[in-house]
Amino acid sequence: MVEQFIYPNEMAQPVIWGVLIAIYPYITGLVAGSFIVSSLAYALGKTNYKKVAGIAVLLSFTLLLIAPLPLIADLKQPDRAWEIFTRPHLVPTSAYPNISPMAVFGYLLIGYIILMAIEIIFLWRADLVEKAKNGGRFRWLYRALALGAKEVSDTMLRRDKKIVAVLALIGIPLAAIFHGYVGFLFGSVKARILWATPFMAVDFLVSAIVSGIALLIVIYYAFASYAKKLDKNIIYGLAGLLAWTLLIDLALKGTDELYRTYHRTASWPYLHALKFDVMVATGLIEFIIGGAIPLVLLLIPQLRRSTPVVLLSSFLALLGVLAYRWNMVIGGQIISRTEQGLLWYAMPIFGKEGLIASLGIFAAGVLIFTVLSWIFPWDGKYATGEMGGEGK
Amino acid sequence: MSSDDNQINRREALASLCGVGISLVIATPLFERISEEGREAGSKRWAMVIDVSKCYGCYACLAACAAENNVPIGVFRTWIERYVKAEGGVVFVPKMCNHCEEPSCVEVCPVNATFKAPNGEVLVDDNICIGCGACIQNCPYGARFFNPIKGVADKCTLCNHRIYDGKLPACVEACPTGARVFGDVKDPNSELSKLIKDNSVSKWKPWTGNKPMVFYIGLPEEANR
Numbered sequence: 066m067v068e069q070f071i072y073p074n075e076m077a078q079p080v081i082w083g084v085l086i087a088i089y090p091y092i093t094g095l096v097a098g099s100f101i102v103s104s105l106a107y108a109l110g111k112t113n114y115k116k117v118a119g120i121a122v123l124l125s126f127t128l129l130l131i132a133p134l135p136l137i138a139d140l141k142q143p144d145r146a147w148e149i150f151t152r153p154h155l156v157p158t159s160a161y162p163n164i165s166p167m168a169v170f171g172y173l174l175i176g177y178i179i180l181m182a183i184e185i186i187f188l189w190r191a192d193l194v195e196k197a198k199n200g201g202r203f204r205w206l207y208r209a210l211a212l213g214a215k216e217v218s219d220t221m222l223r224r225d226k227k228i229v230a231v232l233a234l235i236g237i238p239l240a241a242i243f244h245g246y247v248g249f250l251f252g253s254v255k256a257r258i259l260w261a262t263p264f265m266a267v268d269f270l271v272s273a274i275v276s277g278i279a280l281l282i283v284i285y286y287a288f289a290s291y292a293k294k295l296d297k298n299i300i301y302g303l304a305g306l307l308a309w310t311l312l313i314d315l316a317l318k319g320t321d322e323l324y325r326t327y328h329r330t331a332s333w334p335y336l337h338a339l340k341f342d343v344m345v346a347t348g349l350i351e352f353i354i355g356g357a358i359p360l361v362l363l364l365i366p367q368l369r370r371s372t373p374v375v376l377l378s379s380f381l382a383l384l385g386v387l388a389y390r391w392n393m394v395i396g397g398q399i400i401s402r403t404e405q406g407l408l409w410y411a412m413p414i415f416g417k418e419g420l421i422a423s424l425g426i427f428a429a430g431v432l433i434f435t436v437l438s439w440i441f442p443w444d445g446k447y448a449t450g451e452m453g454g455e456g457k
Numbered sequence: 458m459s460s461d462d463n464q465i466n467r468r469e470a471l472a473s474l475c476g477v478g479i480s481l482v483i484a485t486p487l488f489e490r491i492s493e494e495g496r497e498a499g500s501k502r503w504a505m506v507i508d509v510s511k512c513y514g515c516y517a518c519l520a521a522c523a524a525e526n527n528v529p530i531g532v533f534r535t536w537i538e539r540y541v542k543a544e545g546g547v548v549f550v551p552k553m554c555n556h557c558e559e560p561s562c563v564e565v566c567p568v569n570a571t572f573k574a575p576n577g578e579v580l581v582d583d584n585i586c587i588g589c590g591a592c593i594q595n596c597p598y599g600a601r602f603f604n605p606i607k608g609v610a611d612k613c614t615l616c617n618h619r620i621y622d623g624k625l626p627a628c629v630e631a632c633p634t635g636a637r638v639f640g641d642v643k644d645p646n647s648e649l650s651k652l653i654k655d656n657s658v659s660k661w662k663p664w665t666g667n668k669p670m671v672f673y674i675g676l677p678e679e680a681n682r
Contacts, residue, residue, distance in 0.1 A: 071599075075599055143587075145586075145587040152569050162559065162560075165564065166565070172482070176479075256665075404682065
């Protein structure tokens, strides 16, 4: 047992950012991950991912819409959340030195929402025109979302495709910054030894792509096999991407562990106790169940071509990335600011910062995704066809 | 072609709408100018000297601070750490917010709610703080906390409501042994400056780079964490 030394204020308030802030980088990671896969088809010419790109865009937009929810729920003054737009800490002055990474969130969010909304409209315009022609109660909605277009013409398709390509391309760095800033934000907290490394921004992004690809595999499989349109080549292609990104992710994490273990600074006994005493279960999920096992399964070519194995690996990878967020956010705060003590976290079940609130945020996402995929057909002939370029 | 004309006009209209929308969003900070009035560096630099050998752990400072500033039970704007030596004897080390010269807490506030006042004290504007907790995370000294009653970030204010009235902070006034000394480090004639000149002073965790402004006389190594 190591000697514990903590500050008095940490007795009453051991962990400041709880489960809500643990799921927030998970959600933004999924946003970035799914968007980057969709941009593979629309901007980077990998037309073999066309069929899944539609779902990817819808998933990304859904998660983007629910991303601010955990943040606002976590605030002690949520009714003042708008202040991040009217008085952001983006300009260093003598009274307000430096720049706050958290302040860029508002602008990134709005910019990204605008970009995705425009991309979605131009992506599905042609399909919505067809939907409007088929009549129905919501013809006015389809017509409005198609910006009033009545016929699908070649010029319209060509122009829309160019717009989508440009937006999908600009969106890649925007997605990277949208999720990367969270990693940088954690890295900027010098008082938390687990967070204050350059590694945070990088690996948050890499694991975001892991989770995005994994979610896409699962959702595409569910939608496509229900509609009896499953294209197994897409599953295999995504599985390959997942394998490589998992490899990079685990390599980065492994390197970080290696350095900390070798350096063994004064906080080492507490880091060690955190990993092997306090957070053993979630550590196992992050590294073994959700890390090494799916990696090994997917690196074996025969297993990679087996759909059940790919699905299992995707589920495990999703769990693993969630555990990583938990271990980083909660675990980082369990090590006291003294760097020589351990705190504790009792996750509330009820209340605005509890487990049920977090599940409710994901449920809101399911609702929004349902509505969006009902309006914008995930397998739209144009959205997952011509918009993604020529070729199968 | 008339339909093409319609489509071009629609596109231009959409583009200009987006442009207007984006400009409005970017311009939102202009809606609320953050006043720099009264924020230019002042002529003083408030600091504290704490003489560890003089503190005998009466905790009067803690009680006075809580009474003066309505600090709720369970959280502390200042506290005293008690170290029992193996060979016998006790050492009491008072600790508080260091009102750092480069406060890491101020840097991360997303809405400019916490700031460096002109004479160096680090304060929180209760009407602006959104309660995100970033400043509480980033204080390496554990000096900040969420005020459970007000729902905003809270910390030692150097009794800002007293020191500009010619009074001392409550903890300094309550201390019976004179272990806490408050003053202007820029004034060479202040008792504080003389204490710093005549004694070997050290800072609490200087490696954070925050440049804390509480000077300790006799801070034991075990307490320097």
